[in-house]
Amino acid sequence: MEQHERALGAYVDSVREQPGALAVVAIGSVAQGRERSDSDVDVYFVVDDERFAAETAAGRFAWIERYGVDYPGSYIDIKLASPSYLETAAQQADDPTRASFRDARVAWSVLPGIEQTLERIVTLPDDVWDERVRSHLSQARLYGGYFLRQAVERDDEFLRRHAGLHLTLAAARAALAAAHVMMPGPKYISKLVRSVPTPGGFVEAWERALADPDVESGEALLGILFEWLGGGLTPEETLSIFIRDNELAWLRGTVPAEFW
Missing domain, CATH: 1.20.120 (Four Helix Bundle (Hemerythrin (Met), subunit A))
Incomplete structure (x- = not known):
């Protein structure tokens, strides 16, 4: 829906110039086209491995931003990832992690090959x-x-x-x-x-x-x-x-x- 795409775009604009920012990947109902009018927007925020290590060392793996800013009840539900995280997920992630990337959509990226990596995460031989x-x-x-x-x-x-x-x-x-x-x-x-x-x-x-x-x-x-x-x-x-x-x-x- 238009309000979700607007919220996603606003979030991308807010993070794309941050140190270490590499990509924003939309997941969940918005990416899969089954959102309700009041659904939140789920994303993976992909940062470089240095920032990922610093953030997670401080206990920061997931958080919420822009609560109620873009439309009533809206918020961006963020999970942190990195190139190493994505590669390891493709090799050995559990089902809930793999399934979270089903029908994922790259909203913004400067990370080469991210689409292929996401496909490997959701594909098992x-x-x-x-x-x-x-x-x-x-x-x-x-x-x-x-x-x-x-x-x-x-x-x-x-x-x-x-x-x-x-x-x-x-x-x-x-x-x-x-x-x-x-x-x-x-x-x-x-x-x-x-x-x-x-x-x-x-x-x-x-x-x-x-x-x-x-x-x-x-x-x-x-x-x-x-x-x-x-x-x-x-x-x-x-x-x-x-x-x-x-x-x-x-x-x-x-x-x-x-x-x-």
């Missing part, structure tokens, strides 16, 4: 998606087939809810990975799992396991999930993958699979 499916299947099998059963046997309500939530998260992540869809954040899971192609009965089984996780609902969801995506993945393999991607994440320099 097929083999990476395939391995993600295997990992999320392994999460689902351990939480739904082991921890959930233990919770019921021990009458442990916390473990039951914990296992049920992690089972349904992993099942949803497997479905998203099969469709090559990134997870912007947990608040989008319920919508996204209904938006990607899944076999008949999957969403209903997912909803039952989410609402009332127990042995029966867990097995029902796992049955559909592994018939669809399991591809011969054995229990022994899933155990090793689960340990690799959770208990040994510290050793591999990664984070647990649910945070990818």
Whole structure:
């Protein structure tokens, strides 16, 4: 909308002469063309690595500017980035970071090749998606087939809810990975799992396991999930993958699979 473009332009004009300023990248609803009349404008402010180091050393990673200046309720929601940040994101960022760059639009830049770098951030090779499916299947099998059963046997309500939530998260992540869809954040899971192609009965089984996780609902969801995506993945393999991607994440320099 016109007021958002005006606000974005005003923000660019306010920062383009700042020391170390390299680019402003519009993201979120404005970049994707789904903004409301009162939406804020989300941007990455890209600065050189020297300024990025100084700003982040002072604890400044994100902030808000121009609150209420450009139209009622308006503000610019700013996240800081640098060339090294963008390059590292292209190599190893988690899904929420990668997804934040989906349909990003360069509003202003003096940084060569930024468009290509942004494209690399939101693009994963097929083999990476395939391995993600295997990992999320392994999460689902351990939480739904082991921890959930233990919770019921021990009458442990916390473990039951914990296992049920992690089972349904992993099942949803497997479905998203099969469709090559990134997870912007947990608040989008319920919508996204209904938006990607899944076999008949999957969403209903997912909803039952989410609402009332127990042995029966867990097995029902796992049955559909592994018939669809399991591809011969054995229990022994899933155990090793689960340990690799959770208990040994510290050793591999990664984070647990649910945070990818």
